[in-house]
Amino acid sequence: MRKITFRILTRLPTRYVTTGIFLIALLFAYGIIGSYFIMGLNLIDSIYYSVVTMATVGYGDLTPTTGIQKIFATTLALGGVALLAYVFNIILTSFQERMSTYSKGARKMKAIEQMENYYVLCGYGRVGKVVFEELNQRNQNVIIFEKDSEVTDDLEESDNVVVINKDVTEDDLIAKVAGEKCRSVIISTGSDVTNLFIVLTIRESNPDAWIVSRASKLENISHLRKAGADKIVSPEIIGGKDLYLESAKPHLLRLTVQHTTDEILDEFEIISNHGCTLENIDYHIPGIETPLSREIKTMDLKDGKKFQKYLDTNKDAKEALDNLYSNVNNIHSHLISGPDRRTFENLLNNLEKEITIIGKNLSNKEIMELTKKRKE
Structure with missing residues (x-):
C-alpha cells in the first residue's frame, strides 16, 4: 500500500x-x-x-x-x-x-485471470472494430488493448470483454496475457513499426503463441514474418476477387461430384437454370491434396453450349479433357455462388438426379482421402 x-x-x-x-x-x-x-x-x-x-x-x-x-x-x-x-x-x-x-x-x-480461451486484439481502430464485431458475434472472450480511451468509450465491458487503455508497447503485459489461455493474438494497429514490436515482444516469451498481424505496407510483410507472425494480412494484397468471395461466403457452395465429360452440359444447364454462377472447377488427382484449379466465372447457358460445341468440333480438346477426367477418376469440385441457401437446396435436389454427388463443402484433405479409397 x-x-x-x-x-x-x-x-x-x-x-x-x-x-x-x-x-x-x-x-x-x-x-x-x-x-x-x-x-x-x-x-x-x-x-x-x-x-x-x-x-x-x-x-x-x-x-x-x-x-x-x-x-x-x-x-x-x-x-x-x-x-x-x-x-x-x-x-x-x-x-x-x-x-x-x-x-x-x-x-x-x-477478470483476465478468470477468463479462458480468449483472443487478444491490439488496436481498436477501423480494422480492429471489424475484427471485434466478428469475435463478439461468436461470443468469444476478447481482451482489447487500445491506448486511446475515447476510441473505446462505446465498448461495454463484461465477463467476455476486457478493455485495457494503455500503450501495448509500454511494458510486457501483452506478453503475459498472450500465454497458454490465449487462442490467438490479432494485431491490427495502423503502424507496422508498432505491429513489429508487438510481435517481437510476444514471440520472445511465447514461442507457441498464434499471432496474426496486419501489414499496412507490402515491404513490411517479410519483416513481420521474420519477427514471428504466423499469418499476415495486408489490405494492399486483398483484391476484388477475394473481397467478393469473402462477402459471398454464406452463399457459396463447394460441390464435389463424379461424372464424365458427356454430362458437363447437363450439369451446367441445371446450375444456370437456378440462377447460380459456376466460379471454378477443381480437379482432384488421387493422393495429392492440392487440386488443379480452373476459373470459369459464368452463369450464362450460352457459355456452356459454346464450350460443348468446341468439344464436339475439336477431337484433340475432347480427348485431352477425357484424359484429365480419367486421371482424376471423374472426381472434381465446383465452387458455386448463388442468391440464397434455399436455391442451393433445390440445386442439389436436381443435380442428384443427373450426377453422383460425393459431398459438399469438403476440404481438400477430405477429398484426397476419398480419392485414395476410390482408386483402391
Whole structure:
C-alpha cells in the first residue's frame, strides 16, 4: 500500500504541480516585499513573518499595528490559506483518481485471470472494430488493448470483454496475457513499426503463441514474418476477387461430384437454370491434396453450349479433357455462388438426379482421402 501511495503522489499532473509552485513563490515574494516595506522589518524577519503568516501560525511576536499593515497581513494570511487549500485539493483529487485507476486495473486483471480461451486484439481502430464485431458475434472472450480511451468509450465491458487503455508497447503485459489461455493474438494497429514490436515482444516469451498481424505496407510483410507472425494480412494484397468471395461466403457452395465429360452440359444447364454462377472447377488427382484449379466465372447457358460445341468440333480438346477426367477418376469440385441457401437446396435436389454427388463443402484433405479409397 505504501508503494502504491508513493507512486500516486510522485505522479501528480505536471501542469498542476508547476502552477502550485509558481503561486507559492509569487505569494512568498509578495510576503517578503510587503513585510520589508510595509511592516518595516529586515530581510530575515520578513522571510520569517511571511512564512508564519502564510502558514496561519501567527506566533504573535511580530504584530501589525497600522491599518495598512493589518490589511497586508490579512491578504497574506488569506492567500496562504487559499493556496494551501488549492494544493491539498490537487493532491487529494489526483490521489482519488489514481486510486480509482489502480482499483479498476486490479479488477480487470482479475477478470483476465478468470477468463479462458480468449483472443487478444491490439488496436481498436477501423480494422480492429471489424475484427471485434466478428469475435463478439461468436461470443468469444476478447481482451482489447487500445491506448486511446475515447476510441473505446462505446465498448461495454463484461465477463467476455476486457478493455485495457494503455500503450501495448509500454511494458510486457501483452506478453503475459498472450500465454497458454490465449487462442490467438490479432494485431491490427495502423503502424507496422508498432505491429513489429508487438510481435517481437510476444514471440520472445511465447514461442507457441498464434499471432496474426496486419501489414499496412507490402515491404513490411517479410519483416513481420521474420519477427514471428504466423499469418499476415495486408489490405494492399486483398483484391476484388477475394473481397467478393469473402462477402459471398454464406452463399457459396463447394460441390464435389463424379461424372464424365458427356454430362458437363447437363450439369451446367441445371446450375444456370437456378440462377447460380459456376466460379471454378477443381480437379482432384488421387493422393495429392492440392487440386488443379480452373476459373470459369459464368452463369450464362450460352457459355456452356459454346464450350460443348468446341468439344464436339475439336477431337484433340475432347480427348485431352477425357484424359484429365480419367486421371482424376471423374472426381472434381465446383465452387458455386448463388442468391440464397434455399436455391442451393433445390440445386442439389436436381443435380442428384443427373450426377453422383460425393459431398459438399469438403476440404481438400477430405477429398484426397476419398480419392485414395476410390482408386483402391
